[in-house]
Amino acid sequence: MSHLVGVGVIALWMVLVIILAVFARKQWPMQRELSRKIVHIGSGPVLPLAWWLQIPAVLAVPVALGVTLVALINHRWRLLSVVEDVDRNSYGTVAYGLAITTLLVLFWPQQPQAACAGVLVMAAADGLAGLIGRALQSPSWRIWGQTKSTAGTVTMLMVSLVVLTTLAILSPSSPGPIGLVVISLLAVGLEQLSRWGIDNLSVPIAVGISWHWMTI
16 A cells, blocks of 8 residues: 555656646747656656655556556647647657666666666756757757757756766765766767657666666
C-alpha cells in the first residue's frame, strides 16, 4: 500500500506540472515551446521522488512504459497540446519516456543514481538550454537541420555540471570531478544531434551508462 501511495504522490506531482503548463499556454499563447519545456523540466524530479519513496521496479517500469505509450498516442492525435504543439517535427516526448523506461530497466533499484543522473541532465540542462538559447541572442550554427546557439550550449554544459555535482554529493558513490566533466561534455555533444528529438533518448541513456561505468 505504501508503494501505491508513492505512485500517487508522483502522479500528483505530474498533474501539478501539467496544470502549470496549461496555465502558461493560456497566459502566453504565442510561446508554444514554453508549456512543453515546463512538462520537460517538471518531469525531471519524478525519478528522484521514486528513489526517495523507494518505488520498486515492478511498479516503476510498467508505469514508465505506460506513460511512454500515452506519449506516443498523444504525439499521434495531439490530445494534450501543451506537450506536443511545437513548431517542428519532434518525437522528443516519446523518446524521453522510452529513455526513462530504459534507465529503470538497466539500473533500478540497484543503482538509482545512474538513472537519476540521466533524467535530471535531460530535464534540467536540456530544458533550460532550449529556453535560454531561444531567449538570448548569441552566435548560432546548424547541425543536422537543427539550430544550436552559444547561449544554449553553454547553459547545457553548466547546468549538467551543477546537476551531476549535486547528485554526486548526495550519492554514496559517484564519478570523480574529471568524470563529471566528461559526462557533461558527452551530454553537450549528444544534445547537438537533436533532430526529431532523439537527444531525449541518447542523452539520458548515455549519461546514465557513463555514470554507472565510472562508479563500478
